Amino acid sequence: MNLLGRQTWKFGNNIYLNTAGTAVGPMESDGPLGTYFDKTYSNLHCDQKNWELAERQLMEDAIHACLQKAQLKPEDINFLLAGDLLNQIVSANYTARGNGIPFLGVFGACSTSMESLALGAALVDGGYANRVIAAVSSHNATAERQFRYPTEYGGQKPDTATFTVTGAGAALVSKEISDIKITSATVGKVVDLGITDPFDMGSAMAPAAADTIAAHFKEMNVSPDEYDLIATGDLSGVGAPIVKMLLKEQGYDISDNHRDCGLMVYRPDQEVFAGGSGCACSAVVTYGYILDEIRKGNLKKVFIVATGALLNPVMVQQKETIPTIAHGVVLERAEGGN
């Protein structure tokens, strides 16, 4: 049985994350993790004609880098599980049109990174695929257009606002032995504690993250110090203290090993309000920096919890609150791997 409790998958076979690829825009490559990314662009347009093409370019670059490191071609991949933040997940659809890999579109807002990785691992573990690529992308300007105002609009944003990461990440999952194992995943449920402000995603998403993390600890029957790092996706400076507080109330202290990808991807002096957000936030930090730390042996066991605000501007205008979700995946250093 690979199901623990109600919502946690324990992968019975040895499932590996073989290689990963990342591509980012100018702000991210200028950030503290800039050297960890495979492809960096010095302009927000990523040498393309419009923002949407720029985002697609990033996802294509990430998948290309991932395949290149594994010395594989698109024909060697069974399925592409991909998603992004735009309507009808266009960046993923058009990327899949380009590379011809059989495609399953995934949407979980900014939690898509770990949603696609967990699903990919489950497919491989169940014998439904040999090799899967999980990919996500987000772009600051396409997200602004989709969810907020035109990029050059001079409206003032509050300090609780987040800054969408421009970038893309892709990961190859298979049973072929490598140095990083995917051992378990916890699927989150939709949580909504009544936040209505689209400029305060951290407060909206923190309860979803706490719910998934607590469910994971309970169903895996582990304590927080089992992990060298518990990384949330994009809770930012506002949501990160809230998730720690909510978990402490439930008896889990993660204050020593918790970090938030939204606070790792930018320097504090970069003007990004409360921190980074978007599908690519958790993806580029995990697939770029955290995997590298695991390979080096600095981290042995990490729990990545990607958080997503299932925000829709029309719903918010109709006075609905913002539902949120979080999915977690455990990555471990494979002893005896290469």
Added chain:
Amino acid sequence: MATKEEQQAYAEKIKPIQPKPPYIINCLKAFLIGGLICLIGQAIQNFYMAFFNFSEETAGNPTVATLILIAALLTGLGVYDKIGQFAGAGSIVPVTGFSNACTSAALEHKSEGLVLGVATNLFKLAGAVIVFGAVAAYVFGMIRYIFQQMM
């Protein structure tokens, strides 16, 4: 689904963690930048009156047009949104803010073509200003007319 009580309890709980908006500083910044924009407007009006054949009344239109042009240029150069983040209402309320709302929408939707992109979306943000401006002008015009007839 969380109940109303749970939602309220959560809102109370996170209140001390959330950063408080700096209202007084924001007001001050808005006052300074808003005032500065008006000062520039006054200088432009004086310029038109001194060097061209405009009276104080007729100089208004070219002054507004010049401010709109400057704000549109600053939007295109990617400066106005930075001014807006600093000044808040100070740079949104004057006519330059209206210009920024139109220009930024036009720029944003350029990729969808001139008709369905730029023209259709030009007043996406600024449309509300026009609607309520026209309605308010009509209502107050009627009130004034009625009072004038009664006097």
